Amino acid sequence: MQRYTDVICSFCGTLCDDIEVVVEDNKIVDVKHACRIGTAKFLASNDYEHRLLKPMVRKNGKLVEVSLDEAIEEAARILKDATKPLLYGWSSTSCEAHSVGVELAEELGGVIDNTTTVCHGPSVLAIHDAGYISCTLGEVKNRADLIIYWGANPMHGHPRHLSRYSIFPRGYFRERGQQDRELIVIDVRKTDTAKIANKFIKVNYGEDYELISALRKVVNGGELREESVAGVPREEIIALAEKMKNAQFGVLFFGMGLTQSYGRHRNIDNAINLVRDLNAHTKFVIMAMRGHYNVTGFNEVLSWQAGFPYAVDFGRGYAWYNPGETTANDVLQRGECDAALIIASDPVSHFPRKSIEHLARIPFIAIDIHPTPTTQLADVVIPSAIAGIEVEGTAYRMDAVPLRLRKVKEPPEGVLSDVEILRRILARVRGEEALTAKAEVAK
Amino acid sequence: MEITLITGRTVAQGEAMEKGKIGEGFTKACAVIELDPEDMSKLGAYEGDEVRVKTDSGEVVVVAKKSSSAPHPGVAFIPMGPWANVIVGGDTESTGMPPFKGTKAEITLAKGERVLSAAELVAQIYTKDKE
Numbered sequence: 001m002q003r004y005t006d007v008i009c010s011f012c013g014t015l016c017d018d019i020e021v022v023v024e025d026n027k028i029v030d031v032k033h034a035c036r037i038g039t040a041k042f043l044a045s046n047d048y049e050h051r052l053l054k055p056m057v058r059k060n061g062k063l064v065e066v067s068l069d070e071a072i073e074e075a076a077r078i079l080k081d082a083t084k085p086l087l088y089g090w091s092s093t094s095c096e097a098h099s100v101g102v103e104l105a106e107e108l109g110g111v112i113d114n115t116t117t118v119c120h121g122p123s124v125l126a127i128h129d130a131g132y133i134s135c136t137l138g139e140v141k142n143r144a145d146l147i148i149y150w151g152a153n154p155m156h157g158h159p160r161h162l163s164r165y166s167i168f169p170r171g172y173f174r175e176r177g178q179q180d181r182e183l184i185v186i187d188v189r190k191t192d193t194a195k196i197a198n199k200f201i202k203v204n205y206g207e208d209y210e211l212i213s214a215l216r217k218v219v220n221g222g223e224l225r226e227e228s229v230a231g232v233p234r235e236e237i238i239a240l241a242e243k244m245k246n247a248q249f250g251v252l253f254f255g256m257g258l259t260q261s262y263g264r265h266r267n268i269d270n271a272i273n274l275v276r277d278l279n280a281h282t283k284f285v286i287m288a289m290r291g292h293y294n295v296t297g298f299n300e301v302l303s304w305q306a307g308f309p310y311a312v313d314f315g316r317g318y319a320w321y322n323p324g325e326t327t328a329n330d331v332l333q334r335g336e337c338d339a340a341l342i343i344a345s346d347p348v349s350h351f352p353r354k355s356i357e358h359l360a361r362i363p364f365i366a367i368d369i370h371p372t373p374t375t376q377l378a379d380v381v382i383p384s385a386i387a388g389i390e391v392e393g394t395a396y397r398m399d400a401v402p403l404r405l406r407k408v409k410e411p412p413e414g415v416l417s418d419v420e421i422l423r424r425i426l427a428r429v430r431g432e433e434a435l436t437a438k439a440e441v442a443k
Numbered sequence: 444m445e446i447t448l449i450t451g452r453t454v455a456q457g458e459a460m461e462k463g464k465i466g467e468g469f470t471k472a473c474a475v476i477e478l479d480p481e482d483m484s485k486l487g488a489y490e491g492d493e494v495r496v497k498t499d500s501g502e503v504v505v506v507a508k509k510s511s512s513a514p515h516p517g518v519a520f521i522p523m524g525p526w527a528n529v530i531v532g533g534d535t536e537s538t539g540m541p542p543f544k545g546t547k548a549e550i551t552l553a554k555g556e557r558v559l560s561a562a563e564l565v566a567q568i569y570t571k572d573k574e
Contacts, residue, residue, distance in 0.1 A: 011461070037457035050463035061571065121539045157452040188449070189512035189520065205447050205518055206545060256451055261544040264536075291452070311539060327539030348565060349464065349525045352541045353500050354533025360569035372464045373525050373565040 001029075004408045009038040010092070010388025013290035013398035014137075014158045014165070021408050028389075028409060035159035044370075045389045045409065052371055052383035053412050063381060068414065072421070075341070075365040075380045076428030079108055082339035082363075084315055088328045089345030089367075090114040091292030093384075094393025094405060097418035098294075098301040101343065104426045106306070106314045111337060113328040114298040115291070115345060116310040122259040123288045124299070124309050125323060126268035133275050135251075135285045136399045137164075142171035143283075146247035148184045150271070151208065151257015152289045155192035161289070162193070166253070173249075184240070186211070187257055201240065204231035206262035212270040215241050219277045245281040255289040290398035293388070297396035332358045340364035341425075343418060344384075348373035367421055384418045385411030393419070444486050444551075446478075446519040448498070449544040450531060456522040464561050473524030474503075474558045476550070477510040482517070488552055495553040496521070498530040498546050501568070504556045519550070525561050529568055 007019040020032035021042060031042045044050065055071030056063040066074075079085050087105045090098055091114050105112035116124060140147075147166045154161040162168055167183050174180040185194040186201045186208075194200040203211050207230035214229040218241035224234050244250055252275055258267040271286060278284035290296050299309035306312045308321035311328070324330060328347070331337050332355040339362055348356050349372065359377070366378035375381045387393045388405035396402050411417070416424075427433070459472035476496060478488070488494055488507045495504050496519075503526050510520065521527040523543070532546040559567065 011457070036454055037461055040458040040461040044462050047463070050465060058571075117539050118541065118543070125538065153451070156454045156457070159454060188518055189510070189515045191512050194512070202515075205449070256544065260451075260540060260542070261449070262542075264538050264540050323539040324535065324537035327535065329533070329535050329541055330537075330539060333533055333535075346464070348569070349561065350523055350528060352531045352533040352543075353529045353568065355541070356528075356569055360571055370463050370465075373561050376562060376565055377569055377571060 004406065007406050007408060008388055008395070008403055009034050009041070010293045010386070010395065010405055011038045011041050012158050012293055013295060014161045015293055015395060015397040015403055016160050016164060017403055023409050026409050037159065042389060045386050048412055050370060051412060052368060052375065052381060053415065055383065056381040058379040068382070068416070071380055071382050072424045072428055075382065075425050078339050078363045078365060078380065079110075079341060079425070080429055082108070082110070082337075084337050085110040085339040085341060086328060086331055086337035087112045087341045087343075088114070088347060089343040090298045091116070091295035092344040092387075093294065093418045094387045094391070094395060095294065095297040095301050096393050097343070097387070097422055098298050099305065100419055100422040100426060102302055102305040104422060104429065105312070107426065107429055109314050109317065111311075111313045111315070111326055111328070111331050112302065113311045113326070115295055116299060117327045117329065118350065119256060119291050119295065120259055120288045121310060121323060121327065122265035123268045125265035126272055130269050130272040130276070132272065133279065133285050134287050134399065136401055137397065140251050141165045141169050143173050143249040144251045145174065145180060146182050146184070146243065146250040148186065148250070148252045149193055150186040150252060150254045151261070152253055152255025153187070153191040153193045154289065155196070157255065157291065158289060166251070182243075184243075201232055201236060207231065208258055208261065208267050209263045209270055211237070212267065212274050215244070216270070216274050216277055219245060219274065219281070244278055244284065247282055247284070250278065250282065250284040252284070252286045253289050254286065287399060294395040296398055296400055297394065297402070300396055300400065329355045332356075338362055341367070342374055342378070343367040343422075346372040346374045348377055367418060382421055383412070383415050384421055385415050387418065391417040444482065444549070446482065446517055446548055446550055448496070448519055448521065448530070448546045448548040450521050450523050450527040451544070453522045456524060467560070469524070470558065470560050473522045474505045474526045475508045475522065476505045477508050477512070477520040479513045479516045479518070480509050481514070482519070483507060483509060486550060486552065493553045493556045493558060495551050495556070496530055497549045497551070498532065500532055500546075501529050503530050503564070504553050504558050506558060519548070525564050529564065
């Protein structure tokens with residue numbers, strides 16, 4: 001029996017680093033401190049019945065088991081034969097895998113995009129325009145006395161965000177923890193996070209922009225003449241603006257409620273400017289509630305290697321970045337890509353039908369740990385080991401702090417890491433001899 | 444009845460997803476629509492009834508659930524997953540982001556109709572017609 005402490009949970013962008021895991025006979029038998037989703041992820045790694053274990057290739061319309069070498073060969077052939085392949089996913093694997101993926105995309109002249117495109121893509125666009133006044137989660141824990149979640153429901157999406165960083169923990173300047181802080185939730189529904197807040201403000205769907213503008217007006221000394229804005233009474237808006245101005249250290253965490261609803265990047269642009277305005281009165285920061293555990297890491301790696309954070313098209317022979325054109329859903333809906341590689345993601349479940357109708361039509365490779373609706377439609381399926389449980393690697397927390405993922409058990413027999421799978425595909429695309437399992441041992 | 448459809452993560456969806464999308468748990472967690480209680484009574488639906496949700500993109504049968512985040516009349520929530528996304532609109536308005544929150548939808552009763560599993564739904568809607 002082996003006990004591991006300070007294990008990092010590879011589920012959400014909170015990247016909890018205090019997990020305790022007990023492993024016996026290469027099975028995880030106990031998980032401590034993790035949330036419901038994190039615990040499920042650790043324990044599900046044991047469940048080989050629900051894991052992908054054998055590589056598969058579609059033959060005569062059916063997926064049949066093949067050797068790993070054959071699957072890699074077929075994957076490389078599909079990608080090489082394509083004029084413009086789309087390489088999508090990435091947010092649930094390590095930065096080391098991202099790095100090889102970017103190299104592969106450049107080699108192929110393809111489009112590379114990650115799940116940023118369907119979560120905080122609009123936030124990235126707003127940051128290009130307005131900047132980003134942010135901090136680390138450690139600063140939130142030690143300093144923040146006013147926490148606002150706007151269009152975010154961490155009780156469901158980031159279950160330990162409140163207990164580790166924002167409301168409940170005791171911090172250097174917040175010795176009494178929750179008693180030294182105030183929580184405000186702004187949302188279209190009274191979510192489970194809103195239920196534990198000191199104050200819940202219900203905004204009409206699609207009118208967040210108007211509410212942010214009203215707050216900016218009051219913060220900047222203007223007089224609000226409207227009885228109510230976005231369904232929120234004038235007095236409440238004035239009180240909220242005053243509270244924000246009088247905080248010692250305020251944080252505005254925002255989520256998909258702002259990025260995926262009407263207004264998209266314009267909502268975030270306005271929110272960043274609200275925070276900028278507040279800094280004339282006090283210290284205020286803003287932070288995107290990044291979803292997947294390493295969605296931030298992909299933005300970092302692509303920025304180092306290609307100069308842009310997501311949605312890069314290498315089709316011209318150099319990195320071309322134009323979200324709205326080079327983003328995965330737009331590339332799919334225009335029917336522009338003629339093959340795809342999907343890794344550590346399930347777009348068939350999570351992209352709109354209009355995008356997937358095209359994906360289903362083109363040959364594509366899926367690299368994943370579980371069977372998913374995406375592997376169901378794929379032409380080549382390659383099982384992979386779980387980063388953060390079965391392989392090490394680097395991941396970036398939502399505040400862009402890099403943490404080292406740990407390995408606590410061996411992957412199923414014959415199952416490689418994403419990094420190794422991608423290296424082999426890249427080698428075959430370049431026409432180099434792929435490393436066989438035997439050669440690997442000899443090395 | 445017309446509603447504004449929003450989609451997103453729930454803790455049950457996340458847990459079921461990590462346990463595997465092939466199992467029944469994933470269907471139970473995601474093939475549901477959380478409705479405002481007043482909207483439910485207007486519709487004549489009780490908790491556990493099947494309802495059909497139709498948009499310009501398509502339609503899907505899911506199970507009605509009384510929202511614990513009410514009141515939010517006119518707004519309904521389906522957890523992210525294939526059931527939500529076969530009816531979510533596709534237009535990114537050149538931002539890269541589809542309208543995962545804010546697709547207009549029409550809800551009608553569909554008592555007794557079968558709710559498809561993820562695999563059945565995908566097989567029914569998407570075809571591999573490249574051969």
